[in-house]
Amino acid sequence: MTNATMTEPKSNRTAATDTGAILVSGAGGEMGHALLAALAHRFKGQREIIGMDVRELSQDRAAHTSASYACDVSDAAAIDAIALKHDVSEVWHLAALLSTRGEKNPELALKVNVMGSANLLKLAADSATRRGSAVKFLFPSTIAVYGVPTLALKRAAGRVTEDQCLEPITMYGVNKRAVEEMGRYYARHYRLLAADRAECTVDFRSIRFPGIISADTVPTGGTSDYGPEMLHSAAQGKAYACFVRPDARIPFMTMPDAVRSLMELADAPREKLSRLVYNVSAFAPSAEEIAAKVREFFPTATMSYAPTIERQRIVDSWPEDCDDSAARRDWNWKPQHDFNRAFAEYLVPKIRARYGC
Ligand code: SER
Numbered sequence: 001m002t003n004a005t006m007t008e009p010k011s012n013r014t015a016a017t018d019t020g021a022i023l024v025s026g027a028g029g030e031m032g033h034a035l036l037a038a039l040a041h042r043f044k045g046q047r048e049i050i051g052m053d054v055r056e057l058s059q060d061r062a063a064h065t066s067a068s069y070a071c072d073v074s075d076a077a078a079i080d081a082i083a084l085k086h087d088v089s090e091v092w093h094l095a096a097l098l099s100t101r102g103e104k105n106p107e108l109a110l111k112v113n114v115m116g117s118a119n120l121l122k123l124a125a126d127s128a129t130r131r132g133s134a135v136k137f138l139f140p141s142t143i144a145v146y147g148v149p150t151l152a153l154k155r156a157a158g159r160v161t162e163d164q165c166l167e168p169i170t171m172y173g174v175n176k177r178a179v180e181e182m183g184r185y186y187a188r189h190y191r192l193l194a195a196d197r198a199e200c201t202v203d204f205r206s207i208r209f210p211g212i213i214s215a216d217t218v219p220t221g222g223t224s225d226y227g228p229e230m231l232h233s234a235a236q237g238k239a240y241a242c243f244v245r246p247d248a249r250i251p252f253m254t255m256p257d258a259v260r261s262l263m264e265l266a267d268a269p270r271e272k273l274s275r276l277v278y279n280v281s282a283f284a285p286s287a288e289e290i291a292a293k294v295r296e297f298f299p300t301a302t303m304s305y306a307p308t309i310e311r312q313r314i315v316d317s318w319p320e321d322c323d324d325s326a327a328r329r330d331w332n333w334k335p336q337h338d339f340n341r342a343f344a345e346y347l348v349p350k351i352r353a354r355y356g357c
Pocket of ligand 1: 209221
């Protein structure tokens with residue numbers, strides 16, 4: 001994402017209120033790409049931005065950082081070494097193995113998604129103690145934490161609240177749900193600091209994201225990937241066989257809205273937040289509705305359906321949509337892109353420019 005297309009969120013923060021370093025894990029991933037640019041746009045030159053990824057960051061991403069590390073989040077010693085070098089006051093923990101990839105190697109997903117999160121939560125807690133002030137911890141969670149047992153119940157449930165249907169069927173969903181709880185523990189109970197020294201704790205804030213569609217990148221290893229894959233394939237003139245049924249329905253959101261939601265949650269005054277974990281919602285099309293929208297802009301696109309049992313089962317277990325009234329009430333969340341605007345104003349113009357089509 002370029003700065004030109006990034007809608008700069010309203011900020012309650014100034015460089016004067018927090019000059020500590022911002023640590024971003026998974027900086028080489030899909031959300032990392034957009035988030036690093038947004039953080040650099042706002043903070044470069046005022047605060048250290050430290051990018052971390054299991055692979056070396058590409059030059060364009062590293063340019064947004066003041067330091068970058070190739071390091072596995074599940075390697076506690078490597079995380080400790082980074083912690084010693086920087087005065088971290090904010091952690092944006094994006095690194096994760098997504099749902100489809102996690103089912104191929106559940107033990108690796110557990111290691112990266114849970115142990116990696118444990119290492120970074122500990123880093124945040126230690127840093128808060130050292131600094132004598134709370135360290136913010138921004139954590140993208142997911143609709144994969146939900147698990148609806150049958151299609152009939154999925155349809156009956158409609159928009160689920162944060163507290164319904166929490167029986168995930170994927171290792172990824174189980175891992176993300178576990179980290180939400182670990183975040184609650186560190187924020188409220190760790191060493192009983194929360195009772196008398198609330199300012200020295202981890203200020204854990206999390207958003208359960210729907211499938212995310214970006215014009216700049218395509219996800220890997222997720223189960224909502226059919227949305228972005230349909231569009232990017234059509235724009236490149238490639239045939240696409242969708243791995244879920246036409247009637248499969250889950251919520252989606254554009255990448256700019258996703259990044260903006262995280263930044264707005266980070267900015268919100270703590271006392272306004274009634275929860276640690278929030279749903280956000282934008283639009284919830286079926287696969288068939290996405291295909292029809294793609295055809296509006298790319299009429300010659302060749303799209304077919306070849307559902308796979310495993311991925312269909314995962315999508316069927318996720319809710320049709322999420323109730324985000326808590327986010328709207330507590331920190332004024334509102335998506336910029338509904339389904340039509342997402343395609344007409346953001347995805348299609350940028351994708352046409354990108355692929356020259
Ligand atoms: N995009 C994720 C996945 O498909 C869901 O949050 O795994």
